[in-house]
Amino acid sequence: MIPLNFYLFFAAALFSIGLAGVLIRRNTIAVLISLELMFNAANINFIAFWRYGLMPEQFGGYLFTLFSIAIAAAEVAIGLALAILIYRKFRNIEVDRLNDLKEDIE
């Protein structure tokens, strides 16, 4: 059996890649994709801890992951809708050009 650590390292790597994507990429869509990577890293942790945990015969982590996937799907739908709306308003979807929240002082 593959040791638990392998899963955790894998999930951590996935999470870091996702985080790096969120921080580095400027395209909103790419940021959303990176967010999905982070989601899935969390899901892998859920599954791993469920399988290696105390109660693998109860489907806590399993069901949690299923829900998480479903909610991630909903979240993508909203995210893409937002991306389209942002594009309509600003005519681009570069994250670093969406700085309207900043207050211009002097």
Next chain:
Amino acid sequence: MSDLCPRLFCIVALAPFLAALVSAFMRREQKKNSAILAIAGISASLVFALCGLVYVLTHGPITVGFNWIVPGANAIRLSWVLDPLSTSMAAMVSFVGLLIFIYSYAYMHDDVNVTRFFTFLSLFAGGMLTLVISNSLLLLFMAWEIVGLASYLLIGFWYHKPEAVAAARKAFITTRVGDIFFLIGIVWLYSLTGTITFLEEGRGLLEGNRLQPIAAAGLIFGLPALGWCCLLIFGGAAGKSGQIPLHVWLPDAMEGPTPVSALIHAATMVAAGVFLIARLYPVFVLVPLVLHIVAWIGVLTALLGAFLAVAQNDIKRILAYSTISQLGLMMLGLATGGPAVGMFHLMAHAFFKALLFLGAGSVIHGMAGEQNIWKMGGLRKSMPVTCLCFVVGYLALSGFPFLFSGFWSKDEILAATFAFDRTLFVLAVVVSLLTAFYMTRLVMLVFFNPSRAADGFHAHESPRLMTMPLIVLAIFSIGFGFIGTPWWNGFGKFLAGHHGAEAEHHVNYFVMVLSSLIALSGIGAGYLVYRGRGLTDPLETRLGVVYRLLAQRLYIDEMYDAVIGGGLRMISKLLNAIELAFELVLRLLSAVVTGLAWILEKAGDRYLVDGSFDRMCDGLRITGKRFLSVQRGQITETIGYGTLGVVFGCLIVWSLLK
């Protein structure tokens, strides 16, 4: 080989899905490739469906599947079933689908979005075939939603037309109302029985006497819980199959391209509701009251559709109301005579209604987009092949005696209803009479009467690629009836073989003669009223208010708008009033507070507080400006700082713990 055939049966559903997936990635210019791909996909389905049919004829029913999700000891299985019902339906769907796909290629030739069209069409075919072969309500429901989506996409295919968009939305929302009931029904059924698979080595819903003990248990308002489940599931079927009161979406769905109307809104998808009831018939039959409700809703739908069809002027709308009416008859046949009767009419109807719709498409194509039957006429000469095929479909739908499939299938329904309930029988006879009448009206006005089109307009016959499917469907509209005559009911036996003992009904000559007479008199009446060269409907002057009421579809749409839309508007008005009241209270409060504040300010606030407070604010502002260089409104930077903070926080905690 004998083992391979059932396993490969799933290709029936997978091939169109694959075609849809590939053509989704095709460029817009690859019209021909996408059409060929779609046709190849559905041809593969047809081949495997026929293999499955032969297998069932020789080996009997079987289910095949694999474990889909295995969370522990209990696996969720994904399985498909080969039985007379599924294989015959799959063969019919893929066969009619293939013909319509070929026809569509010619019909949609000039459209720029042919690739998208065939993608949606393949998606639909895949969903429909999955629905047909699935062995559990869960998979069936998923496929059910896929065909609903495909129907939505195809009705709104010409999304630049506002009516098409509105019709698509209406269809989606109306069927969704039924689907909610369906889903609740499935969940309830699962909680009652612990299974939603149909056949599973004696543990399925439909097998043995599994449900017998709970058939009468748990009375709620006089109906057992199982009966409520059946009613809820019937609600889903009513949404999909356009039964009262959820029929309003089907006529509007004719905004889609005509091949779509033929395939989805006449032959296959709308029949899915009927198929569902046929599939679950062994459950329904346990609660006779539910069957009565189904029969009554069916016959009322049939009556309403037939009456409304009389007063429509759009060729596709007439056929749409006719479809609603025939779906009602199928439900009636199911409820009174069992799956064999209802499914026989479903199959026969699929052939001749697809034929009629494709014929109507050919007419519209030849008339350069004209759909009003009062602006057509004399097409017998200019479109001979279309006319001949259309007349075959017309005679089949009207139930012209002995030669056409519609006669035999309708005769079976009438005979079953005659044995079931006499009131229902009389109503069904009225439906048959009206059917023959309005179809004669349509055919007379479009093909036989002198042309009323604008001068100098010449209709032209459609290309071979469009007339060939018509001819094939016409042959089936005649030939299909002979596998289900009362003397040799091969189809009935084939279906009944699976569902156990079916009442062996003898030939009812009274009903047969009566239904022939009814069909003939309907045709005769239609001929007498509509011969000649009139420009308006003679019934319009003679029936007056009634005709106008029918032409306006009994104002059912308006009623829904008034009840549901009006209700929503009223609620929002009420909420608005409540909000206004709240606002008034708040304003009063704020006036009091403002008054107090004014007094306090005068009493020395300005000298006491302002001095110290202003200085503090200045300090804050200066500090804020210093830090502002960090806050540039860049989300990524903010997240980056956040991440840094978390990492350092973790490092600190970690070092402390060590």
